[in-house]
Each structure stands twice: as structure tokens, then as C-alpha cells.
Amino acid sequence: MTVLQIREALRAAIDEEMARDDRVFVMGEEVGHYDGAYKVTEGLLAKYGEQRVVDTPIAEAGFAGVGIGAAMAGLRPIVEFMTFNFSAVAFDQILNNAAKLRQLSNGQFTLPIVFRGPNAAAHMLSSTHSQAFESFYCGFPGVKVISVATPYDAKGLLKSAIRDDNPVLFFESEVMYSVKGEVPDEEYLIPIGKADIKRPGEGITVITWGQGVPVALAAAELAARDGLDCEVIDLRTLRPLDDEAVLASVRKTNRAVLVYHGWPYGGTGAEVSDRIQRLAFDHLDAPIERVCYDDVNMPYAENLEQLVIPSPERALEVIRKVAYYRI
Amino acid sequence: MSPPNDPTPAAPVAGHDLERLRHFYNQMLRIRRFEEAAARAYTQGKISGFLHLYIGQEAIAVATADLMRPGDRVVTTYRDHGFAVALGCDTGACMAELYGKKTGLVGGNGGSMHFFAKEQGLWGGYAIVGGHVPVATGHAFASKYLGDGAVTLCFLGEGAMHIGATHEGMHLAGLWRLPVVFVIENNQYAMGTPLRRQTAVDDLTVRAPAYRMTSDRWVVRDVFETRARLARAIEQAREESQPSLIELLTYRFRGHSMSDPGKYRSKDEVDQWKERDPLHRAQVQLRDEHGVSEEELDALDERIGEEMDAAVEFAESSPLPDPEHRFRGHYVEDDLAAGGEG
Ligand SMILES: Cc1ncc(C[n+]2csc(CCOP(=O)(O)OP(=O)(O)O)c2C)c(N)n1
Numbered sequence: 001m002t003v004l005q006i007r008e009a010l011r012a013a014i015d016e017e018m019a020r021d022d023r024v025f026v027m028g029e030e031v032g033h034y035d036g037a038y039k040v041t042e043g044l045l046a047k048y049g050e051q052r053v054v055d056t057p058i059a060e061a062g063f064a065g066v067g068i069g070a071a072m073a074g075l076r077p078i079v080e081f082m083t084f085n086f087s088a089v090a091f092d093q094i095l096n097n098a099a100k101l102r103q104l105s106n107g108q109f110t111l112p113i114v115f116r117g118p119n120a121a122a123h124m125l126s127s128t129h130s131q132a133f134e135s136f137y138c139g140f141p142g143v144k145v146i147s148v149a150t151p152y153d154a155k156g157l158l159k160s161a162i163r164d165d166n167p168v169l170f171f172e173s174e175v176m177y178s179v180k181g182e183v184p185d186e187e188y189l190i191p192i193g194k195a196d197i198k199r200p201g202e203g204i205t206v207i208t209w210g211q212g213v214p215v216a217l218a219a220a221e222l223a224a225r226d227g228l229d230c231e232v233i234d235l236r237t238l239r240p241l242d243d244e245a246v247l248a249s250v251r252k253t254n255r256a257v258l259v260y261h262g263w264p265y266g267g268t269g270a271e272v273s274d275r276i277q278r279l280a281f282d283h284l285d286a287p288i289e290r291v292c293y294d295d296v297n298m299p300y301a302e303n304l305e306q307l308v309i310p311s312p313e314r315a316l317e318v319i320r321k322v323a324y325y326r327i
Numbered sequence: 328m329s330p331p332n333d334p335t336p337a338a339p340v341a342g343h344d345l346e347r348l349r350h351f352y353n354q355m356l357r358i359r360r361f362e363e364a365a366a367r368a369y370t371q372g373k374i375s376g377f378l379h380l381y382i383g384q385e386a387i388a389v390a391t392a393d394l395m396r397p398g399d400r401v402v403t404t405y406r407d408h409g410f411a412v413a414l415g416c417d418t419g420a421c422m423a424e425l426y427g428k429k430t431g432l433v434g435g436n437g438g439s440m441h442f443f444a445k446e447q448g449l450w451g452g453y454a455i456v457g458g459h460v461p462v463a464t465g466h467a468f469a470s471k472y473l474g475d476g477a478v479t480l481c482f483l484g485e486g487a488m489h490i491g492a493t494h495e496g497m498h499l500a501g502l503w504r505l506p507v508v509f510v511i512e513n514n515q516y517a518m519g520t521p522l523r524r525q526t527a528v529d530d531l532t533v534r535a536p537a538y539r540m541t542s543d544r545w546v547v548r549d550v551f552e553t554r555a556r557l558a559r560a561i562e563q564a565r566e567e568s569q570p571s572l573i574e575l576l577t578y579r580f581r582g583h584s585m586s587d588p589g590k591y592r593s594k595d596e597v598d599q600w601k602e603r604d605p606l607h608r609a610q611v612q613l614r615d616e617h618g619v620s621e622e623e624l625d626a627l628d629e630r631i632g633e634e635m636d637a638a639v640e641f642a643e644s645s646p647l648p649d650p651e652h653r654f655r656g657h658y659v660e661d662d663l664a665a666g667g668e669g
Contacts, residue, residue, distance in 0.1 A: 062491070300437050
């Protein structure tokens with residue numbers, strides 16, 4: 001085992017996959033000469049050269065589309081968005097090309113491409129730079145969606161994403177790049193589509209992903225002081241969803257809370273609650289609750305931002321409510 | 328706290344009239360000292376988020392502000408403090424915005440990257456590269472539609488020249504002959520990427536004919552020259568509804584933002600550009616051509632220093648936005664419900 005930061009684990013995954021398959025290349029803004037805006041790709045230009053670590057101008061629709069075209073023609077691009085906020089200008093390429101072309105062409109093309117980058121609120125970047133995009137990308141078929149919260153998951157899932165023959169959206173977190181954790185020295189892959197129990201428990205199921213994971217774990221820690229035993233499930237893959245992992249837990253605990261970075265209207269949080277109420281209705285002892293952003297544009301002011309972003313304390317309140325706990 | 332916007336007519340000024348020079352120097356220095364105060368507060372951990380400084384490019388905002396008539400608009404990027412100060416926004420309100428305070432220019436909603444001051448003609452600091460270009464075209468569309476005689480000035484970095492929204496916005500402005508001036512502030516780098524790795528051409532104005540725009544291109548060394556040449560483009564937009572594309576060769580003396588150490592540039596290169604610093608040039612002109620004394624220059628700097636201290640003091644002592652503020656402002660109805668104080 002080696003202790004790595006998430007950014008190092010991601011880098012190791014890219015490095016290993018580039019070494020393994022010379023069709024794998026990295027493309028995006030500042031990925032090469034600058035060593036990555038958040039240093040995920042540090043050192044890769046020096047190691048693999050400009051053909052395989054491609055700095056682009058600020059042209060997200062352009063380079064996302066170039067990645068898609070290159071993937072159709074046999075390459076395996078890893079496209080970095082400096083942050084997923086900027087993927088908004090490339091949305092058409094992902095929605096109408098990446099997600100559609102295989103089925104449109106009746107299977108003539110495969111699109112082994114990964115779009116990756118940091119997602120959701122960091123700190124005081126205001127509304128245009130604080131958005132959680134996974135729900136947009138989970139909203140249509142033809143792509144897989146992954147969101148990671150530990151170095152172990154980051155490396156194992158990114159390697160799987162790069163080897164996957166479908167377009168994959170891969171969500172990271174700017175504020176979590178320095179989070180450390182153990183990563184095996186030998187090669188490993190984590191299958192796409194499998195959730196992970198980050199904390200086993202019997203009382204309440206807390207479902208989370210990405211930047212929500214540390215919040216959920218901290219809330220579970222607080223809840224334990226009240227004698228509330230939370231099981232924290234990290235979805236890791238948001239599309240396809242691991243229904244079985246979620247349902248098995250809810251059948252056991254009879255209560256579910258979702259904790260995540262993102263807006264409340266629709267999206268992955270709503271989808272998961274819908275599946276639980278449909279597929280485990282008879283097991284529920286309380287309404288499913290969600291702890292996420294307020295339904296507002298992210299304000300810049302720190303005090304307001306802290307109120308909008310889910311905190312362990314806010315999650316604790318909701319966990320108590322779902323457990324019918326009275327102080 | 329700040330002097331009011333000077334509504335000078337849009338005719339080029341010949342020679343370096345002392346009063347004008349003094350005014351330009353004062354404004355450029357105010358921007359620089361504002362940015363330095365912001366950088367200090369950032370380094371002290373008092374403000375956070377992204378902070379993109381305008382140091383080195385001040386002459387552009389100052390020349391522009393001097394040419395604007397009531398109703399004209401500036402639309403710019405996240406590197407927007409310079410325009411706010413030049414256009415007469417209160418430096419206390421600007422600083423309070425960086426601090427995320429209730430008294431900030433936009434009430435703590437936007438921060439450094441999103442200054443808006445409609446009254447002063449600042450129609451926004453935008454942070455998605457290129458996203459503001461079609462919006463600026465839209466302002467000009469409205470001006471032509473309404474016949475209001477206003478000109479929209481759209482500022483963008485050279486890095487924004489390569490994204491789709493910019494092309495589409497400029498294309499429509501040319502197609503429909505709208506009263507807009509697109510000004511590329513080519514400070515040589517988009518974050519760490521030098522121009523030669525951004526585009527296949529050296530001269531960005533080569534695109535102008537494709538949009539049926541006129542163009543101009545110069546090194547920003549002198550605030551008077553910059554003012555005079557911008558004036559021509561503005562006049563063309565106002566009188567003939569002829570849009571233009573201007574490339575200003577300039578330099579940011581600091582990193583892209585506070586988190587960028589700027590290691591991709593040599594000290595030599597930075598020093599060479601600093602020699603062309605229009606602020607410094609204006610100071611030399613004041614001293615050498617007009618005999619303004621060191622004491623007078625120091626006194627001016629001191630006055631500006633006091634203004635910036637007061638701005639910081641104002642920001643620090645201002646209250647935070649109240650918690651309910653986060654729910655306001657999204658819809659017109661929100662503000663009505665909040666009794667207009669959204
Ligand atoms: C669509 C989009 N992509 C990426 C970014 C991140 N970003 C912000 S500023 C910047 C560099 C812009 O350089 P330039 O346009 O030359 O302006 P300057 O910062 O030099 O004033 C980048 C890549 C963004 N804000 N929007």
C-alpha cells in the first residue's frame with residue numbers, strides 16, 4: 001500500500017493506462033506545459049510528449065468534439081475540463097454526439113472517451129464556478145457517470161473508465177484533490193456500476209457520492225453520539241446506478257437520507273429516492289429526505305455559501321428527523 | 328469616495344494637456360493601488376475565491392471610461408475591477424464585494440469575477456470565457472433597435488478568441504452592423520498558455536474582414552494614444568453603426584490569478600513589459616514634461632493610499648449579507664416579496 005492524494009491516484013491511473021495503451025492520450029486546457037490547473041496531469045507531458053499530452057486553447061466544444069471524433073477513429077482520449085462548469089459550452093458535443101453516435105449508427109462506432117475534471121462547489125467561486133453537473137449528465141442514456149471521493153476509488157475507477165468502450169463522465173472535486181488514502185501497489189480495477197459501503201450500520205441508510213461523502217461520514221459520526229447507527233453508501237457510479245446496494249441497505253434500515261452536492265430539483269438525488277420508494281416501498285418507515293444545496297444560485301459571500309452547501313450539522317438534523325429522534 | 332465619471336466628449340485629445348494627464352494618472356494609480364490592496368487582503372486570507380488582477384492593463388480601462396457617454400456600456404471578463412474603478416464605482420463597495428459583504432457592489436452575490444454597476448455603465452464581469460461576447464452583441468442589437476445612440480464596448484482576453492461564443496457573437500455583430508467595439512486585451516497569456524500555442528496566427532485582427540469589421544491594433548504604452556485610437560472605433564460604431572475589432576497588446580504584471588505564480592514567464596520578459604508600463608510613462612510625463620514635483624506625486628499617491636485604506640476599512644467593518652439574502656434575486660417576484668430590498 002502507498003498513501004496517495006486523490007490527484008496523485010488519478011495521475012497514476014492515467015499514467016498506467018497511457019503506458020499500457022499508446023492510443024490513450026490526454027487533452028485539455030493547461031494539462032501539459034502548466035502541468036494541469038490542479039496538477040492532476042503533472043509530469044505527464046515530460047514523460048509522454050506533446051503528441052499524447054495535448055494542450056488546447058479555450059475551446060471546450062472544439063476539443064470535446066475532437067475527442068469524440070478521435071475516439072470514433074480508434075483513439076482513447078481522456079478529455080480534461082478545467083472544471084465541469086466549462087463543460088457547459090461543450091454540452092451539445094456530449095449530449096448529441098458522444099451519447100448518441102453509437103446507437104444512431106446502429107453500432108458501427110464505439111466511443112471510448114473519458115471526460116473528467118473537478119465538479120461542484122469549491123470555496124467562494126460564486127454561481128458560475130460552483131455547479132454540480134452530474135445530474136445533467138445522468139439525465140440521458142448513452143454515457144456512464146462516475147463520481148469519486150477517495151484515492152483508492154479514484155485510481156481504480158479511472159482505470160476502468162479509460163478501458164471502457166463507452167463515453168464516461170468522471171467527476172472529481174477541487175477541494176478533495178489533496179485528500180489522502182491508501183492505494184494498493186499492485187494493479188487493480190474497480191468495476192463501474194458498483195457502490196461501496198463507506199461505513200456499515202444498521203439504523204439509517206445515508207446515500208452519497210463525490211463531495212457529499214466526507215459530509216455524510218462526518219454526519220454519521222455525529223449521529224453515532226445520538227445512538228443513531230448510519231450506513232453510508234457511496235454510489236461511486238451514478239449511471240448505471242447500483243440499485244441492489246441501495247435497496248439491500250434500505251431493506252435493512254428502513255430509512256434513507258441522501259447527502260450530496262447539487263440542486264434539489266430532479267437529478268440523481270431525486271432518481272435514487274424514486275427508485276427506493278418504488279422498489280422498497282414496503283420497507284420504508286419514514287419519508288426519504290435529501291440534504292443538498294438550497295435551490296439557489298451559489299452566492300459568493302462565504303457565510304451564505306456555507307448555508308447553501310450541505311454540512312454535517314445540517315445532515316445530522318435530517319438524519320435525526322428520519323429516525324424520529326428527539327433530543 | 329471616488330470622483331464622478333467624467334463625461335468628456337469623444338474627440339481625441341491632442342498633446343498631453345496637464346489636467347487630462349493628471350486625471351488619467353490619478354485613475355490609473357487608483358486602479359493599481361486598489362488591486363494591490365486587494366492582493367494584500369487576499370494574501371492575509373481576508374478574501375478568498377479567485378482574484379484576477381488588472382495591474383499593467385489600467386490604461387485601457389481609464390482611456391475607455393474617458394470616452395464613454397451616458398448610456399454606453401462596458402462588458403468585460405472576470406478581470407473587472409479596473410473597469411469598475413475607472414467608471415466611477417465606489418472603491419469601498421468594490422472592496423466590500425471582494426470581502427463578500429452586504430455593502431458590496433452586488434451585495435456579496437458575485438465576488439471579484441462578477442462586478443456589475445449598470446448606473447456607471449459596467450454591464451458586467453463575466454467568468455465563462457467568451458460567454459459575454461454575444462451578450463454584448465445583444466446590447467448593441469438593442470441600441471440599434473431602439474435608436475438610442477449608445478455604443479457597447481466588449482472586452483475580452485486573447486484567450487477568448489478561440490471559443491465558439493466569441494465567433495458567433497462577432498459574426499452576428501458584423502452581419503447586422505451593430506454599434507459595438509470588440510476590444511481584445513491581448514496580455515500575451517491565457518493562464519499559462521502563450522499566444523503562439525493558442526492560435527495559428529500572430530495577429531488576431533486578421534479575423535476582422537471575415538466579420539466585415541474594421542480593425543486596429545497597437546501596443547498599449549500610452550494612455551493618450553490608446554484613448555485617441557479607441558475614440559475612432561467608438562465614433563464609427565456610434566455614427567455609422569460599424570463594428571470593429573481591436574487588438575491591444577498589453578501585459579498583466581501578476582499571475583493569471585492570485586493562485587498562479589506565473590512560472591511560465593521569464594523575469595526578463597516581465598521586466599521588459601514593465602518598462603512600457605503606461606502608468607509609469609504617465610508619471611514620467613508629469614514629472615519631466617510638466618514639471619510636477621516629486622512631493623506632489625507623493626501627495627497624490629498618499630491620497631489614493633488613504634482612499635484604499637478607507638475602502639479596506641469599509642469592507643472589513645461592513646456586515647455580512649443576511650442569511651435570507653441567498654434566496655433573493657432569482658426572480659423578479661423575489662424582490663417584490665422582499666419589499667424591493669432583494
Ligand atoms: C469556457 C471557459 N473555459 C475555461 C475557463 C477557465 N479560465 C478562466 S480565465 C482563463 C484564461 C483566459 O485568458 P484570456 O482570455 O487571455 O484572458 P486573461 O485572463 O489573460 O485576461 C481560463 C482558461 C473559463 N472561465 N471558461
